[in-house]
Amino acid sequence: MVDQADPATQDTVARPLSICMISDDFLPAATGVGVHLKLIAPELSRRGHRIAVITTRRKGEPEMEQWQGVTVHRVFTVRVYGFYQALPSRATVRRILEREKPDVVHHHYVGIMMRRVCAVAERMRLPQVSTYHFSAEVLTQPLPMRPFRGLIRRQMVHTNNRFDMVIAPSGNLARQIAAEGVRTSVRYITNPVVFDDAAGIIPAPRTPGFTILYAGRLGPEKNIPLLIKAFAALLRDVPDAVLWIAGRGPEEDALRRLCTQLGVEAQVGFLGFLDHPSLARYYAACDVFVLPSIQEAQPLVAMEAMWFGRPVIVTHAIVAATEMVDPGVNGYIVDPDTPQDLAGRLAALAADAGLRAALGAAGRRRADAYRPELVVSALEQAYRDAIGGRRP
Template sequence: MEPLRIAMFSDSALPILNGVSVSVDALVGELRNQGHSVHLYTARYPHYRDPDANTYRFRALETPISRGYPVAIPPFYRMLHKFRRQEYDVVHTHTPFVLGMVGLRWAESHGLPIVSTYHTLYDRYSHYFRLLPRRYIRFRIAKHTNFYYNHVDHVLTPSEASMKWLKRHSVSTPTTVVPTGIPRGPMLERAEMRQALGIPPDARILLYVGRLAQEKNLGVLLEAAAAVCREDPRARLWLVGDGPYRQECVDIVRRSGIGDRVRFVGFVPRAEVDRYYAAADLFVFSSITETQGLVVQEAMTHGLPAVVVAGGGAGASVVDGLNGFVVKNEAGELARTIQRVLRDEPLYSRLTEQAPRSVRDLGVPAMGERVLAVYRQVIRDQRESANADRFAWV
């Protein structure tokens, strides 16, 4: 088959570090490895220089509700001229907002098929719009979700949970579940990583990786960690990541009396996060707003069992008793399950053995193949529709 020319649009891309940017980066790299030409359109990030000549950056500004996430601003005419020169086969958007709308409009005006990935349960982020009632914001997000994803040719989503969420918003566009592929880095030696990070041999490290944000449900995690730390003097909680909820988390930890047992590691470059996975004992995740929970699967590739709060798609890859446990959104149950895993050595050994095996098939090449199949399908459907319209006039 002939290689494709693909235009990708995303409001979020590296160096911003989140599930969307990681997914986009992995997919772009895999498609290029397979010989396709991929051009990424995203927002300009301060002081960042792209190593990739096929990344196009729109002028952008940060707003009070998008700190750390610059938003593209018009006019877009110069970028439109660059887009037109490329003669793409398909457009793929990864966000439904500013650049998602640009990608949709440009695809429509150029007669190109368009695919969009639904990465995020956006109405769970309504608390960032502080000047308007939360119920109104959720209503507007639901309306936009319905509008946007019903105007593309095909929707991709990383989990069954997020596909159900789209159905709740009356999205009727054909939808395919394609889990985000996990980049396979080199396996790191646990003892070496623990020594490098200064972890005592008998410490039991509970690891969280992700943004420190209100929608991540961190209050439940910190309350559970306090209960675990009171029962087990070896337990420590490490939080890798940063965000607007950091100070609130610090305050909760201080009030809980476990300030010396919790480490706020802060932002860690993606290339170095694997060291923390390799050194930890158990992955803990409390967010109920994820469509997939990519960090859960990344942790499992390093043999980390996961204890995950039910809700959203974060627990989709967790099988109780095989590679971890999914628990109710309740601090007490989360703490009891963590304690059970840490105390029961045979159980813990079985979970650590099965965790990497359980995500073996979630590789980037498999993701690339499934996405390509969707691209070719929408291209074929558009050509058949055009031919049908042509014959209708005969």
Template sequence: MKVAIFSESYLPYLNGVSVSIRILHEELTRRGHEVWIYAPHYRGYQDPYPTVRRLPSVYTPFEPDYPIALPFAPALWREFRTLGIDVVHTHTPFFTGIVGARWARRLRIPLVSTYHTLYEEYLHYVPRVVPRAPVRRLLRWHLRRYYEGANAVMTPSDIGAEVLRKYGVRKPITPIRNPVLPFPEVSKAEARARLGIPEDVWMLLYVGRMAPEKNVSVLLEAMPHIVRGCPNARLWLVGPGPALESLRAEAEARQLTAWVQFTGAVPRDEVSLYLLAADLFVFPSVTESQGLVLDEAQAAGLPCIVANGGGAPEAVDYGQTGLVVKPTPEAFVEAVLYLTRHEAEREALRQRAIRKRETLSVPAVVDRILQIYESARQTVGSPAAVSISK
């Protein structure tokens, strides 16, 4: 099968969407499928794969590290027409995703689309001079129109499906959680040794973008109280983002530099080491549609403490693989200190969390995605959408 993937988020930009696309690309290729990827152009980046195509793009002052693809690429369109693509899979409903949908319609290619992100939670990136109410209405209208035009719709969580239904998307929507990559055969002690983390540290870990919607300040406010109850506690904040420098400044202002470590962007393999080295995973964001990193943390054997909001609580079976708490510093302090003091319960959470390695293995998830592709190919020309059992 020849698959064309279109996404605003792709390498070298690292987030849950780009990671899930890389995993899908590699597994489909391993199985003998031909995968073409269309994404924005990043200055100075060389793609390691010959079937990646970059659309002409522009940079904006609002997200200087996140280029916006232009919806016109005549040379790429001429090539696309000759490839014999069987399925188009879009991962974003905006500039690049619109190109993918338009090209699929022109050539009557089945269109599959994944709704990854709760976009209304990101409206703070819209310039303040623009009224929010009409932007919200326009966003909902566009999302309804876009996903109604697909032959098959997927979302990584039930909350994402509920949001699309609220917008008026009538087609069946199939929740399929994103896959989790295998971890290297490295012990906790070895991971800490490689990262230079002392063995006696009680390591709290957050991995994700440093952005306002991620609520990371909650963790900074909680840390002095956590350290009072657990003097060896330290917090690692792993990831890049537009709020990185402001969060560093906040940590300095709160005199947290001895307890909080910012890594900035790190290679994907190194992220795995941080997950294997940690004791607890703390996640204060209430804007996730899935929170892929939560599945990765659990697969690494980390009990998770997550804020009750968005799709993150779906990733954690309360009391089984982690705790769901209010998105407040006080709630995180209480939960962290509780787990530091109850070793048996913490170990039980860890053992149950590790089972994610089987249920969300790359082969298992990609099997289900391929079912969606095959079903979509059978519906071209029909207004009926497709779905498979959860």
């Protein structure tokens, strides 16, 4: 069931809340989920709420610290397939929850920690909310995990049905997960985008050639070979074009080999992992942003590129593609299996600076809906609705 904010709770006393967020990724942020939390947690704290985050602990990190008004609890962690996975005992979870006394628990990352926290929070009769950041397809990208995809999908539906509310960062995704069997109230709340004033950001150095940017994990779900093949085709007509690939991941060596095989390695720059301020400089410098993913919900990087006034090209495999991109207005939606489709769109943009400017300006206007103050206000209402739903 997809719901809207409950008007009956909007007139209740807006007292500060204690909110405990659960995520295997947070500080430092290695995924879009971690970036999301780094944006919303401090803003909620600034509004007077008490915010705690339970997350992974890496070598040399303290068990507990304060960060921008947020209490960070770090728990026992192992690294699996390149991802840090938190494995707290239930006793540890109970100790933290008893210390923080949350009004609501908000889960952000599917994994063993989510299930353990869910079980403890149920025993403590705490309201629980989950944001559906990942699909089962994304979670089972490593080859040894793929046989378990169906099982994990069923477990995700089962776990989400134990919560008081599920938040989907895409309207299309909200309808999709409801159709897949999530009976809990599902509410659409977009991801936020936060940067300093774009006019004050110094663009990264670049050549005069048409410049394409990709940013994200270098994993199979991102379908980056499609972009490299399309770029190779583009070079036949636009020989001074440049492709920037920002990020790290298990596919990097294979992607570099593909560039060499296609003879484009001299014009493809692998930038490695970029923190938020550094990535901003590349958004500001590029001509177009491309996200060729075959599995994605509402990609934060595409939204960020729109905020910088850049045309965006995404594939129709992205759940929120039609919500973010109006073809021919602020970008294009292409086939995830056809490099020629993407190459053609890139060639049109390379040939027409006026078109790039018009599409970019339309994207910037659309990005106003991602302002953090709007997103955090919607989250506050969701928390109060989840808490209010528990009252007799």
